[in-house]
Amino acid sequence: MTDEIRLIEVKEDILADNTQLAKQLQADLRKEKTFLLNLMASPGAGKTSLVIETIRKLREKLAIGVMEADIDSMVDAEKVAKEGVAAIQIRTGGFCHMDATMVKTGLDAMDTQNLDLVILENVGNLVCPAEFDTGAIKNAMILSVPEGDDKPLKYPLMFTVCHAMVINKIDYLELSDFDLQKCKDHVLKLNPDINIFEVSCRTGEGIDAWVKWLEQEVKAL
Amino acid sequence: MHELPVINSILKVVLKHAHDNHVKQVVAVHLQVGELSDLEDKWMQQYFDHLAKGGIAEGAKLVIERTPVVMQCSACGHRYVADLKKDKKLKCPECASEKNTLVSGREYFIKNLEAI
Numbered sequence: 001m002t003d004e005i006r007l008i009e010v011k012e013d014i015l016a017d018n019t020q021l022a023k024q025l026q027a028d029l030r031k032e033k034t035f036l037l038n039l040m041a042s043p044g045a046g047k048t049s050l051v052i053e054t055i056r057k058l059r060e061k062l063a064i065g066v067m068e069a070d071i072d073s074m075v076d077a078e079k080v081a082k083e084g085v086a087a088i089q090i091r092t093g094g095f096c097h098m099d100a101t102m103v104k105t106g107l108d109a110m111d112t113q114n115l116d117l118v119i120l121e122n123v124g125n126l127v128c129p130a131e132f133d134t135g136a137i138k139n140a141m142i143l144s145v146p147e148g149d150d151k152p153l154k155y156p157l158m159f160t161v162c163h164a165m166v167i168n169k170i171d172y173l174e175l176s177d178f179d180l181q182k183c184k185d186h187v188l189k190l191n192p193d194i195n196i197f198e199v200s201c202r203t204g205e206g207i208d209a210w211v212k213w214l215e216q217e218v219k220a221l
Numbered sequence: 222m223h224e225l226p227v228i229n230s231i232l233k234v235v236l237k238h239a240h241d242n243h244v245k246q247v248v249a250v251h252l253q254v255g256e257l258s259d260l261e262d263k264w265m266q267q268y269f270d271h272l273a274k275g276g277i278a279e280g281a282k283l284v285i286e287r288t289p290v291v292m293q294c295s296a297c298g299h300r301y302v303a304d305l306k307k308d309k310k311l312k313c314p315e316c317a318s319e320k321n322t323l324v325s326g327r328e329y330f331i332k333n334l335e336a337i
Contacts, residue, residue, distance in 0.1 A: 008242050008334040014230040015329060096223045127259050128223035131327055156305035157257045160323055189310045192319050 025135025290326030
């Protein structure tokens with residue numbers, strides 16, 4: 001036998017399996033009429049705060065569940081469970097994002113048949129969660145004012161894959177050089193169909209518009 | 222960030238094909254990685270070296286080709302290459318519509334292996 005180098009065709013996309021499973025998951029959710037929202041953001045942008053504000057506004061109208069993804073803690077699920085909704089924590093064990101397999105495990109552990117809305121609070125970062133489809137019906141992301149208005153240029157994929165963007169901490173605008181218009185212009189260039197909401201989870205400003213959009217989307221499923 | 226899970230997935234595919242083809246040693250892995258991936262070539266190689274240690278893919282070189290971001294115009298269906306990191310309005314070169322969807326640019330595609 002000779003030791004000649006040979007070429008072996010592979011032609012496989014490593015994301016293909018995940019994308020396939022995510023599509024299946026989404027189809028199942030549509031059939032069940034359970035709306036899965038994939039919420040993404042940097043650490044500290046206000047994901048848990050927005051989840052809690054959203055629960056408070058919608059819990060009388062919709063049956064809500066929350067799936068908290070964290071690399072290794074239970075802090076968020078405990079906070080959310082205090083709001084009286086079904087909450088589970090997924091420990092990703094070092095993974096920096098949720099993939100469709102992990103989401104499926106989480107959904108299987110919840111009684112999704114009786115839930116109208118499941119909010120997936122993805123792991124805090126703007127890179128990896130954007131690359132892996134989760135099976136969510138809609139993707140949303142939060143950009144908070146202290147992070148700066150240049151984030152859409154640095155992490156374009158995140159802004160491209162989202163249906164909604166929440167600009168949080170607008171009560172800090174006066175203290176920062178964050179240019180709201182410039183930021184929105186950048187995002188709309190990447191994604192002309194995105195819905196943008198300016199909110200402050202601290203003061204409650206703008207939350208109603210976000211919640212109204214979400215409620216309409218859930219009901220339209 | 223997520224180099225480890227991504228490289229691990231790549232390695233799994235590589236090893237599967239290597240075993241199926243009764244390979245003794247994987248020499249190189251040819252990859253096409255979308256421009257939207259934030260992974261640096263240098264780090265991908267380092268993680269690969271780390272994960273492949275002790276197996277038939279140890280020492281294999283990653284040959285990474287970047288593939289452009291391709292958008293499809295929602296109005297006329299025309300596909301065009303876009304640079305999302307530039308602050309420029311995306312516009313279809315055919316019909317000037319600004320509505321579009323992402324076709325490719327975030328893939329990790331394993332093209333082929335060079336092996337002994």
